[in-house]
Every structure is written in C-alpha cells, then in structure tokens.
Amino acid sequence: xxxxxxxxxxxxxxxxTDTYDVELADGASTQDALQAVLKKFPGLSEIEGRCVLALNxxxxxxxxxxxxxxxxxxxxxxxxxxx
Numbered sequence: 325x326x327x328x329x330x331x332x333x334x335x336x337x338x339x340x341t342d343t344y345d346v347e348l349a350d351g352a353s354t355q356d357a358l359q360a361v362l363k364k365f366p367g368l369s370e371i372e373g374r375c376v377l378a379l380n381x382x383x384x385x386x387x388x389x390x391x392x393x394x395x396x397x398x399x400x401x402x403x404x405x406x407x
Contacts, residue, residue, distance in 0.1 A: 325394035
C-alpha cells in the first residue's frame, strides 16, 4: 500500500522535502511508516522523540500503533518553539 508522509517546519528542513510517498506492506501501522521514513531520512532522528503524528489530519499518540490503509496521509509535526 502507498502512504503519503507530510513534513512541516524543521522536519521538512531535515527531510529536504515536504512530502514523501512510502510503500508499506498490508497491515502496516503508523509506527511502521515512521520507521520507514526515519530509514529514508536519517536526519529526522534529531527530532524523532519530540514530534507528533497525525493520521488523516487527526493527532495520534506517538506511542500508539494505528493501522494504516492504502492512501492514508501521515503528518510528522515537529515541536513548536519560540517566544
């Protein structure tokens, strides 16, 4: 199945792109998708534990394992900082 991964702010800078389509086996989860993207873009490990995932525009717990289906969209949202 094909999943679209979206990157924002620092994650976009580290990945060098704002989108990436990843092919995963049927039955894959959000965690499987995240691991595939981290393998493709190792620079993202800099912010890995501090990001939030969204599945089809709904936030998911970073430690939860949500099943994916073909055409799903996963967003990697980095921490927001500023002052």
